[in-house]
Each structure stands twice: as C-alpha cells, then as structure tokens.
Amino acid sequence: MVSARTGIEARRLSVVLPIFAGTIFLSAFLLFGTQPMFAKMVLPKLGGSPAVWSTAMVFFQAMLLAGYAYAHWLVSRFSVRRAALIHITLMIAVLATSLPIGIAGGFERPPQEGEFAWLLLLFTASVGLPFFAVAANGPLLQAWFARTGHAHARDPYFLYAASNIGSFLALLAYPFAVEPALKLATQSSAWAWGFGLLLAGITACAGLCVGSSASGRDAAPLVAEPVPASRKLHWLFLAFVPSGLLVAVTAHISTDVAAGPLLWVAPLALFLLTFVIVFQRRPLLRHGWMLTGQLLLILGYMAATAFNLHLDWGGELVLHLAVLFVTAMVAHGELARLRPSAAGLTGFYLWMSLGGVLGGVFAALLAPLLFNSVAEYPLLVVAGMLCRPGFTSHRPSRLQGAALIGLAIFGIAALIAHERFRTDMVRSFFGVHRVTETQDGRFRVLSHGSTIHGAQRLRQDDGTPVSGRPEPLTYYFAGTGIVDGIDSVRQARGGALAAVAAIGVGTGTLACQARAGEDWRFYEIDQAVIRIATDPARFTFFSACAPSTTFVIGDARLTLGDAQDGSLDLIVVDAFSSDAIPVHLLTGEALKLYMRKLKPNGAVLLHISNRNMELASVVRATAAGQGLTTWLNVPVHSATDQRVMKTPPNVALVMRPGVDPGPIVTSGWREQVGPGTTRAWSDDYADVVGAIWRQLSPK
Numbered sequence: 062m063v064s065a066r067t068g069i070e071a072r073r074l075s076v077v078l079p080i081f082a083g084t085i086f087l088s089a090f091l092l093f094g095t096q097p098m099f100a101k102m103v104l105p106k107l108g109g110s111p112a113v114w115s116t117a118m119v120f121f122q123a124m125l126l127a128g129y130a131y132a133h134w135l136v137s138r139f140s141v142r143r144a145a146l147i148h149i150t151l152m153i154a155v156l157a158t159s160l161p162i163g164i165a166g167g168f169e170r171p172p173q174e175g176e177f178a179w180l181l182l183l184f185t186a187s188v189g190l191p192f193f194a195v196a197a198n199g200p201l202l203q204a205w206f207a208r209t210g211h212a213h214a215r216d217p218y219f220l221y222a223a224s225n226i227g228s229f230l231a232l233l234a235y236p237f238a239v240e241p242a243l244k245l246a247t248q249s250s251a252w253a254w255g256f257g258l259l260l261a262g263i264t265a266c267a268g269l270c271v272g273s274s275a276s277g278r279d280a281a282p283l284v285a286e287p288v289p290a291s292r293k294l295h296w297l298f299l300a301f302v303p304s305g306l307l308v309a310v311t312a313h314i315s316t317d318v319a320a321g322p323l324l325w326v327a328p329l330a331l332f333l334l335t336f337v338i339v340f341q342r343r344p345l346l347r348h349g350w351m352l353t354g355q356l357l358l359i360l361g362y363m364a365a366t367a368f369n370l371h372l373d374w375g376g377e378l379v380l381h382l383a384v385l386f387v388t389a390m391v392a393h394g395e396l397a398r399l400r401p402s403a404a405g406l407t408g409f410y411l412w413m414s415l416g417g418v419l420g421g422v423f424a425a426l427l428a429p430l431l432f433n434s435v436a437e438y439p440l441l442v443v444a445g446m447l448c449r450p451g452f453t454s455h456r457p458s459r460l461q462g463a464a465l466i467g468l469a470i471f472g473i474a475a476l477i478a479h480e481r482f483r484t485d486m487v488r489s490f491f492g493v494h495r496v497t498e499t500q501d502g503r504f505r506v507l508s509h510g511s512t513i514h515g516a517q518r519l520r521q522d523d524g525t526p527v528s529g530r531p532e533p534l535t536y537y538f539a540g541t542g543i544v545d546g547i548d549s550v551r552q553a554r555g556g557a558l559a560a561v562a563a564i565g566v567g568t569g570t571l572a573c574q575a576r577a578g579e580d581w582r583f584y585e586i587d588q589a590v591i592r593i594a595t596d597p598a599r600f601t602f603f604s605a606c607a608p609s610t611t612f613v614i615g616d617a618r619l620t621l622g623d624a625q626d627g628s629l630d631l632i633v634v635d636a637f638s639s640d641a642i643p644v645h646l647l648t649g650e651a652l653k654l655y656m657r658k659l660k661p662n663g664a665v666l667l668h669i670s671n672r673n674m675e676l677a678s679v680v681r682a683t684a685a686g687q688g689l690t691t692w693l694n695v696p697v698h699s700a701t702d703q704r705v706m707k708t709p710p711n712v713a714l715v716m717r718p719g720v721d722p723g724p725i726v727t728s729g730w731r732e733q734v735g736p737g738t739t740r741a742w743s744d745d746y747a748d749v750v751g752a753i754w755r756q757l758s759p760k
Contacts, residue, residue, distance in 0.1 A: 077209045077269050081202055082223045084262030088198035089227030091255050093333070095162070095195075096121055097235045097326055098248050099188050102164055103180070104645055116177055118308055118329075119421040120184040121192065126414040128196025133407040135197075136204040145267030148201065151194050152260045159190045160256060161249040170619050176490045177426055191256065198263065199224045200410040205270045207403040217403055218340050225336040232326035232333070236750060244745035288405060293412050299396045300416025301423075302448055303389035306441040307332050308424035310385045312492075313438060314378055327378075328385055335389040339397040348398070351390040352449060358384050362442060388445035395448060433486040435493055489589035496599055504534075504706050505600065507568045507593065512672075515568025516706040517600050530573070530605050534706040536668065537570040542694035542712030543635070546666045547574050549723030550631050550714070554662065558630040562658070564617040564646065565636035569594040569602035572610060583610055584617040586636075618645060624658050632659065635668045644747045647679060652687050652715065664716040670708075674752035678739035680713040685736035690718050692730045 100117040135144035165186035171179050203217040213219065239248060311328045338344050362384050401409050420441075428437035487494045495508045498519065506516045516534045518527050537543055551558050558579050563571055566585040575581040585591050591612055597604045613620045617636065632655050634646055645651060647667070655665045669676040677693050684691045696709035714722060714730070722730075739755075740748060 074209070074211055077206070077211045078213070080262065080265050080269060081206045081209075082220060084259065084266050085199060085202050085220055085224045086227040087255065087259050087262060088195055088202070089224040090231040091252060091259060092192070092195045092198075092231075093228040093329075094231040094235060094239070094252065094255075095188060095192055096329075097232070097240075098245065098252065099162060099184070101240070102245055103183065104643075116180045116425055117184065118311070119418070119425045120181055122304065122414070122418045122421045124189060124192045125196045126411070126418045128193050128198075129200055129407070129411045129414040131193070132197040132199075132201040132204070133411045135201060136407045141205055141208060141267060141270045144201070145205075145263075145271065148194075148197065149260070149264060149267070152256075152263065155191050155194045156253075156256060156260065160253040161246075162188050162191060162252060163249060170615070195256070195259070198259070200407045202263070202266055204403070204407055205266060207406070209270050215403060217406065218397075218400060219342055222337045222340045225333045225340075228333045229330050229337060232330040235326055241746065241748055241750075244743075246745070288401060288408065292399070295399065296396060296409065296412040297416035297419070299392045299399075299448055300413045301420040302441060302444045303332065303335075303385070303392045304417040304420030305424040305437065306385055306388055306420075306445065308421050309428075309435065309438040309441055310381050312424075313435060314381055328382060331382055331386045332389055335386065335393045339390065339394045344394075346390065348391075348394040351387055351394060355387045355391050355445070355449070358387050359442060359446065366439070384442060388442070388448070391445065392448040395450060429488050429490065433488045433493070487589045487593060489587050491587040491589070494589060494593060496593060506706070507600070513706075513708075515570050515594075515600070515602075517568060517570075517602065518706070531570075531601050533570045533573050533602075535568075535570065535708055536670065536710040537574070538707050541707075541709050542696060543571075543633070543666065543668060543710055544574060545694070545725060545728065546712055546714050547631065547633070549725040549728075550664050550666070551576075551723075553721045553723035554630055560629045561631045561633065562621060562624065562629050563633045563635065564621070565634070566590050566594050566612070567635070568600045569606075569610075571633065571635060572603050573606035575607050581607060581610065582613060584613045584615075584620055586614070586616050588614055618651060618654065621654060621658060626657050627660055629659050630663050632663070632665045633668075634665060644742070644749070645744060647676065647683065647742055648747065649683050649686055649741055649743045652683060652689065655715075656687070656689070656717070661717065662720050664714055664720065664722070667713045667715065668710055669713055670710040671756070673756055674749065675755035676752060677711060677713060678737050678755065679742055679752060680715065681733040682736040682739040683741040683743075684713075684715045685733075686741035688718065689715050690720070691715050691733040692722055692725060693733060694725070694730050 096117060103117070135147060139147070165183065168179075168183045168186070199221070203220050206217045206220060207214050243251065307328055314328070338346055339348075358380075362380065365380065396413065424437050424441070428435075485496055487496070492509055496505065497508070498505050502524075503518060503520045503522070504516045505519055507514045513535060517531050518534065520526055533539070533544070547558075557576065561575070561579060561581045562584060563581060564584045565571075566583050567590070572581065572583070591614070594600055595603050603610055613623075617634075621632075634655075636643055636646055647669075652665070656663075659665070667680060669680060681691045681693070692714040694712045694714075696711055698709055714725065716722060726732075739751070740746070742748070
C-alpha cells in the first residue's frame with residue numbers, strides 16, 4: 062500500500078514541473094500577445110500615433126499590477142483549494158462574457174482633447190477583464206508551485222524566466238508570424254481558444270497542488286517574513302527606472318520609422334529578455350559585465366547627445382536599444398539579487414509591478430505635461446546609474462538624505478520651469494514639434510523627430526529679409542510631384558478644383574497651392590500643429606495664402622467620413638509622424654473611403670516619401686486590390702535643391718480606371734499596371750518588415 066502511494070506521488074511529481082512551466086508559458090504568451098494585437102485595433106482611432114502604444118503600455122502595466130495584487134490577495138488569504146475555486150470562476154466568467162476581444166461599443170470616435178483618458182477607458186472596457194485574469198497567473202502559479210513538494214519548490218523564481226520566455230516569444234511572433242498571416246478577427250478568435258486551453262492548464266495545476274501528499278501543505282495561506290519599508294522602496298525604484306525608460310525609448314524610436322507592432326515589440330522584447338536572463342539559476346550574462354557595459358554605453362549616449370552626432374536610423378536604433386537593455390539588466394539584476402524567499406514571492410512581484418506602473422505613468426502621462434522636449438529620456442538614463450549597487454548600498458544620514466532629496470526636487474523644478482518657457486518646442490499627445498532656425502538664419506524649420514516637415518525662407522542669400530508671399534519649399538516647390546500632381550488634376554478638371562481635402566497641415570505650405578474660388582479644407586489630428594502653422598510669428602503660409610482656411614480636427618479616417626459622398630475633386634494625403642506615414646491611411650479600407658468621398662473623376666494624391674520604408678509598391682498593390690489605377694512620379698534630386706531646403710518627394714496618384722490624370726501622362730510619371738509582387742495592405746494586414754527590407758535592398 063505504501064509502495065503504491067509512493068508510486069502515485071512520484072508520478073505526480075514527475076508531471077508537476079512540465080505542467081506548471083507549460084501553463085505559465087502559455088499564460089505569458091497570451092498576456093503579451095494581447096498588447097500588440099489590441100493596440101493595432103486601436104491605432105486607426107488616433108492616427109497611428111506612437112503615443113497609442115505608450116498609453117497602452119501604461120494601461121497594461123496598471124492591469125498587471127492589479128493582477129499581481131489579486132494574486133497576492135489569493136495567496137495570502139486563502140488555501141490553494143479556495144484560491145483555485147475563486148480564480149477558475151473568474152476565468153470562466155471571462156470566457157463567457159468578454160471574449161473574443163474587440164473594441165467595446167461607445168468608442169467610435171476619440172475626443173479632440175483628453176486622448177489619454179479616453180484611451181485608458183477604451184482599453185479598460187474592451188480588454189481590461191481578460192488581461193486582468195491572465196495577469197494574475199504568473200505569481201499565483203509560482204506560489205502554488207512552492208507548495209507542490211517538488212525538488213525545486215523552495216526557489217520557484219526560475220519559473221519567472223519561463224514566464225518571460227513566453228512573453229518574449231509572443232512579442233517576436235507577432236510582427237513576423239501572427240500579423241502577416243492572420244487577420245485581426247482571426248487573431249482574436251485564436252486568443253480566445255488559447256484562453257480556454259489556459260483555463261484547463263490552471264485547473265490541472267490547482268489539482269496537482271491540492272493533491273499533494275504532504276499533509277497540511279494546502280491547509281493555510283502562505284505567511285511571508287516581514288520586509289522593511291526601505292527594501293520595498295528599493296524594489297520599487299529598481300522597477301521604476303527601466304519601465305519608464307522602456308516607454309521613453311519606444312516612443313523615441315517608433316516616431317522615426319512607424320507606429321506599429323514591429324517597432325513597439327523590439328524594446329519590450331529586450332526588456333522581457335532581461336528578466337529571463339537575471340532570474341536564471343546561472344545567468345548567461347554576468348552582472349559585472351552589465352555594470353561595465355552600462356558605463357561605456359552611457360558615455361556613448363552622452364557623446365552623441367552633446368556633440369549632436371547624426372547616426373543613420375539603424376545606428377540610432379542600436380544605440381537606444383542598447384542603452385535600454387543594459388540599464389534594465391543592471392536594475393533587474395539588482396532586483397534578482399534582492400528577492401525574498403518563496404513565501405514573500407507575491408509581495409515582491411507586487412512592489413515590482415507598482416514600480417513598473419509608476420515608471421510608465423511618469424514617461425507616458427506626466428512627462429508630456431511637464432516637458433516640452435523629451436527630457437524624461439536623459440533623466441531616466443541618469444536614474445539608471447543610480448540603480449548600480451554602489452549607489453543603492455550607500456546609506457546616507459538623515460541630514461544627508463534630506464539634502465539630497467531637496468537638491469533633486471530643486472533640480473527637477475528648475476528643469477520643469479525651463480521646459481515650460483521653451484518656445485522652440487511644442488509637445489502634444491502626438492509627439493514633439495521643434496521650430497528652429499538654420500545656423501545661417503536663412504530658414505525657419507519645423508521638424509518632428511529627425512524629419513523636416515516644412516520650412517520658410519526668412520532671409521535672402523545676401524542677408525536681406527524676405528517680404529511678400531512666402532515661397533513654397535521642402536516638398537512643395539514648383540516642379541515637384543506634389544505640385545505637378547495637383548496642377549495635373551486641376552487641368553484635367555477644366556482648370557479649377559471645386560473642393561479639396563488636404564490631410565496633414567505641417568507648416569501650411571500646401572495652402573499656397575490653392576487658387577481663388579477653390580474650397581480647400583485641411584484635416585489635422587494634432588491641434589498643436591495647427592497652432593504652429595497659423596502663428597504668423599512662426600510661419601506665414603496660411604496667413605498669406607489662405608487666411609480663411611477651414612480646419613477639421615481629428616483622425617482623417619474618422620473626420621473625412623463626415624464629408625458628403627461624391628463631393629471632392631482631390632484628396633491630398635500628406636500626413637506624417639516624423640518619417641512614418643500612418644499605416645491606416647494607406648490601407649484598402651482607407652482607399653475605399655477616399656473613393657466614396659470623391660467625385661467619379663476625382664483623384665487621391667499620396668505623399669509617400671520615406672527614408673526607411675518603400676511604399677510605392679504598397680500603394681500600387683493596395684490600389685489594384687480596389688480596382689484602381691496608380692501613377693508614380695520619378696523625383697530628381699540635386700545638391701542645389703538640398704542647400705535651399707528643397708526635397709523632391711515620392712508621390713502616387715490614385716484614381717478610378719479610365720479617369721484622365723491630366724498632363725502627367727507626358728511628364729515622366731509612370732502608370733502601374735497590375736498589383737505587382739507586393740501584398741496589398743489592409744487594416745488587418747500591414748507588412749512593415751517587408752517595406753523596410755525593400756528600402757534596404759539594393760536597387
């Protein structure tokens with residue numbers, strides 16, 4: 062009889078680790094698969110802004126904190142049997158009421174102000190409960206594993222590495238496998254099936270724990286040893302810094318390429334990889350190596366910033382991701398070194414999660430209100446140095462501590478005051494807009510990220526001030542694809558355009574293409590851009606060329622829908638987020654909208670210049686998928702143009718078959734026959750990786 066019981070117990074213990082590890086892996090895979098999937102659903106609501114992902118990270122961090130608090134409550138108050146009953150009931154309720162995941166009703170259009178609050182409400186109503194239920198599983202299952210009697214039960218933190226491997230693989234799989242292969246509706250359905258499988262795994266884990274032969278193991282909740290408040294605050298700080306830096310770095314790099322899953326998941330995947338490494342029994346990367354690497358990278362970052370070194374986008378990407386990785390490795394390595402015993406596991410994760418939430422709130426919500434520039438990035442880099450053991454082990458006296466706190470408060474207050482009075486930068490939900498003058502004083506320039514969005518000549522080459530009507534520069538000077546495309550459509554319509562919708566304001570240079578009697582309406586998502594462009598002290602294109610222009614505020618996919626069907630002669634899509642054109646303005650659904658608003662002989666002119674992505678073949682394929690014709694220009698670049706703020710753009714003209722495109726037929730534009738080899742983009746599918754690869758490939 063004893064032998065039979067021993068055999069049963071041996072078989073139980075043999076499956077404990079694979080079932081727990083597999084369930085934790087699946088839970089983490091679903092948890093972090095939710096983030097890019099649902100954020101992509103939301104992107105068309107807010108113009109593809111990188112801030113959508115920043116807000117999403119804050120929301121998911123907050124829900125992760127709520128899930129960890131719930132897990133801590135279950136572990137500290139209930140036996141495994143009762144905790145399992147509560148949690149399984151919650152999972153069943155989610156399965157019955159909240160799946161598959163989709164955008165909740167009542168959130169069809171965002172407000173013109175308060176985008177952060179609106180987004181947080183949208184995320185809460187749409188995905189809050191499923192994410193909360195899954196978020197609790199990591200610490201909860203690790204705490205249950207500690208009661209199974211397994212040989213490794215005394216130190217279950219290695220399962221945190223398994224959890225983060227699942228998260229890491231989910232983030233890598235999304236842009237390279239899930240997004241290109243599955244539509245959003247299919248992704249949501251697959252997630253629901255995965256959630257059902259997870260429910261089965263959690264039930265099995267609870268059964269293995271409750272069925273333990275060790276008497277009393279499930280009799281009472283776990284009781285952790287007391288932890289000093291200073292240790293908890295230390296945990297919080299070590300989680301705060303890399304979390305805030307993650308948001309800052311993600312916003313920085315996604316501004317210059319594209320707001321989409323690929324650029325979002327790379328920093329987050331590296332962030333999670335640091336957890337995988339530091340919580341291994343024998344970390345692959347030694348903590349000492351990371352401490353040395355941090356010093357070298359920070360010196361490189363400071364040199365690049367101080368001397369305004371211009372790296373290509375690949376070099377920038379590597380530098381900023383490396384700074385994030387080593388800083389997170391240092392901070393998380395200290396967290397791993399200072400972790401408590403298994404009894405204090407859920408409390409430890411709770412404080413870690415709270416620090417992560419506060420870091421995300423600071424970088425995503427507070428920093429845009431406090432700073433006109435991205436000042437939080439260097440602040441967090443400096444804070445990363447304070448995570449080093451030499452700083453954290455120092456115990457100042459009460460007087461020294463008060464002096465340091467006072468000095469820090471004074472320094473931050475001075476920085477905030479300086480930022481609030483800056484006039485060269487304007488920050489909004491959609492990014493940082495910089496208004497500067499060239500060193501020779503000839504031009505005033507508007508830039509977003511590292512991309513110029515417009516310029517106005519202030520002085521002639523001899524230094525005399527410019528007077529009269531401003532000269533269109535950058536992408537809009539005479540003879541470029543944008544100007545030729547507009548003029549060609551105008552001539553094909555008898556010499557005048559009755560109604561034009563221009564998506565994107567910039568400096569307002571495009572307003573100077575309007576002629577008397579034409580009704581031009583500008584669609585802009587960012588009110589800050591309108592304020593800059595209509596301020597005569599900054600730019601005079603609107604005041605000189607079209608002082609009575611009508612502006613429509615909001616995402617063009619939504620606001621253009623209010624225009625009368627069949628009322629427009631021309632739609633000019635000239636919307637940017639630094640060097641990234643919002644993907645949702647190039648999809649098949651977007652082209653359907655444009656065609657519905659155009660007259661039968663109307664046309665869409667798309668500005669598709671981009672340093673990082675090849676978009677001409679995307680427009681061609683997507684237009685062909687809608688039965689439309691595409692014409693592409695062939696820009697001619699010259700060194701002379703560059704010196705006077707002129708950059709010939711890449712432009713596509715899309716219209717219905719048989720519509721006369723005008724004189725461009727004989728001026729070097731090329732008609733695209735058929736869809737080509739690129740797959741059409743839709744709201745469900747956008748191959749950003751392929752677009753980047755085509756741009757990098759030899760021509």
